[in-house]
Amino acid sequence: MIWLTWRQFRTQAFVAVAGLVVVGAYLVYLGLRIRHDYTAGIVNCLPSDCSTTRRTFSERYEGPVALAGALLIGVPGLIGIFWGAPLAARELETKTDRLVWNQSVTRVRWLAVKLAVLGAAAIAVTGAYSLLLTWSASRYDQFAGDRFAAMNFAARNVTPLGYAAFAFALGTVVGLLVRRTVASMAIVAGVFAVVQIVVPAVARDHLMPPVTTNVAFAADVMEHADGFGMNPTSAHLIGYTMPGTWPMQGVSQVYNADGTPYTAAQARECMKGEPAENMACTAEQNLHFSYTYQPGHRYWPFQWIETAAYTCLAALLTAFGLWWVRRRITLR
Structure with missing residues (x-):
C-alpha cells in the first residue's frame, strides 16, 4: 500500500x-x-x-x-x-x-x-x-x-x-x-x-484575556501610532501599538493627569509649527491613555x-x- x-x-x-x-x-x-x-x-x-x-x-x-x-x-x-x-x-x-x-x-x-x-x-x-x-x-x-x-x-x-x-x-x-x-x-x-x-x-x-494598562503620553508615543485626532471635547490616539504587543483597540482616548478628557483647545496650545516641538510640549502636559493588549510573552x-x-x-x-x-x- x-x-x-x-x-x-x-x-x-x-x-x-x-x-x-x-x-x-x-x-x-x-x-x-x-x-x-x-x-x-x-x-x-x-x-x-x-x-x-x-x-x-x-x-x-x-x-x-x-x-x-x-x-x-x-x-x-x-x-x-x-x-x-x-x-x-x-x-x-x-x-x-x-x-x-x-x-x-x-x-x-x-x-x-x-x-x-x-x-x-x-x-x-x-x-x-x-x-x-x-x-x-x-x-x-x-x-x-x-x-x-x-x-x-x-x-x-x-x-x-x-x-x-x-x-x-x-x-x-x-x-x-x-x-x-x-x-x-x-x-x-x-x-x-x-x-x-x-x-x-x-x-x-x-x-486569552487581554491586559489593560495606562500609558504615559511620552515624546516617542507618536513613533508607534498612526495619527492623533481631535474634536472639541476630546483627543485620541489612532493605531497605537506598544512594541512587541498585540493591540486590542484602534483608538485610545487621551486624558489629563486628573482623569478628565484632553481637549482640542489644550492640544492647540502645543501647536508651535515643528512636530518635534509639538510632541515635546504635549509630553510635558502629563497626559496618559488606556491601552488594551495581548503581551508579547x-x-x-x-x-x-x-x-x-x-x-x-x-x-x-x-x-x-x-x-x-x-x-x-x-x-x-
Missing part, C-alpha cells in the same frame, strides 16, 4: 520538493541580505541618520517578507486542494475504488495509509517552508516588532503545521463526501479561505493553542473519514 501510494503521489512530491528548493534558495538569499543590512544600517547607524536608515530598511524588506508570508499561508490551502481533495474523490469518481477494495487491502487500511503518507509529507513540506521563512525574516520581525499581526502570526513557527494538517484532512473528507474531484477542490478552497479569515478576525484575540502560548486546535480538528476529520469509508461508502 505504501509503494502504491508513493507511485500515485510521486509527481506531486517532485513538484513540491522542486518548489521548496526554489523558494528556499530565495529565502536564504533574502535572510542573508536582511541580516547584512540590519547589522550595517540599523545596529551601527549614526544617531543623525537612524530615522532615515530605519525607514529605508522597512521600505526595502516589507514587501518581500509580506509576499513570502502570504505564499506560506497559501501552502496549506494548496495542499488541501491538490493533495487532499483528489485523494479519495478521484478514486470514487473513476470507480477505481472497486478494484482496490476487492483486493486484500481493507477500506480503512487503504485510506489510513494514504492519510499517513501524504499527511506526513504535507506537514514536512509546510514545516520546512515555515522554518526557512521564520529564519529568513527573523531580523525584520525583530525590527518591526509586529509578530502578532495576522499574516506574520500565521506564517511563522509552528502554526502553519496545524494549518497543513487541517487542510489536508479537510480536503480528504470533502472528497469522500462529494465524490467529485473538481467540486471537492472548490469547496476546500472556499472553506479554508473562510477559516483563515474568521479565526484571526474573530477567535484568536479571545484565546503570550506569543508562544498563542502559537501552541492555535496549532493544537487545528491539529485536533484534523484528527476529528480523519476519524470521521475512516468511519465514513468503512460504514457509509458502498461499491456502486
Whole structure:
C-alpha cells in the first residue's frame, strides 16, 4: 500500500520538493541580505541618520517578507486542494475504488495509509517552508516588532503545521463526501479561505484575556501610532501599538493627569509649527491613555493553542473519514 501510494503521489512530491528548493534558495538569499543590512544600517547607524536608515530598511524588506508570508499561508490551502481533495474523490469518481477494495487491502487500511503518507509529507513540506521563512525574516520581525499581526502570526513557527494538517484532512473528507474531484477542490478552497479569515478576525484575540494598562503620553508615543485626532471635547490616539504587543483597540482616548478628557483647545496650545516641538510640549502636559493588549510573552502560548486546535480538528476529520469509508461508502 505504501509503494502504491508513493507511485500515485510521486509527481506531486517532485513538484513540491522542486518548489521548496526554489523558494528556499530565495529565502536564504533574502535572510542573508536582511541580516547584512540590519547589522550595517540599523545596529551601527549614526544617531543623525537612524530615522532615515530605519525607514529605508522597512521600505526595502516589507514587501518581500509580506509576499513570502502570504505564499506560506497559501501552502496549506494548496495542499488541501491538490493533495487532499483528489485523494479519495478521484478514486470514487473513476470507480477505481472497486478494484482496490476487492483486493486484500481493507477500506480503512487503504485510506489510513494514504492519510499517513501524504499527511506526513504535507506537514514536512509546510514545516520546512515555515522554518526557512521564520529564519529568513527573523531580523525584520525583530525590527518591526509586529509578530502578532495576522499574516506574520500565521506564517511563522509552528502554526502553519496545524494549518497543513487541517487542510489536508479537510480536503480528504470533502472528497469522500462529494465524490467529485473538481467540486471537492472548490469547496476546500472556499472553506479554508473562510477559516483563515474568521479565526484571526474573530477567535484568536479571545484565546486569552487581554491586559489593560495606562500609558504615559511620552515624546516617542507618536513613533508607534498612526495619527492623533481631535474634536472639541476630546483627543485620541489612532493605531497605537506598544512594541512587541498585540493591540486590542484602534483608538485610545487621551486624558489629563486628573482623569478628565484632553481637549482640542489644550492640544492647540502645543501647536508651535515643528512636530518635534509639538510632541515635546504635549509630553510635558502629563497626559496618559488606556491601552488594551495581548503581551508579547503570550506569543508562544498563542502559537501552541492555535496549532493544537487545528491539529485536533484534523484528527476529528480523519476519524470521521475512516468511519465514513468503512460504514457509509458502498461499491456502486
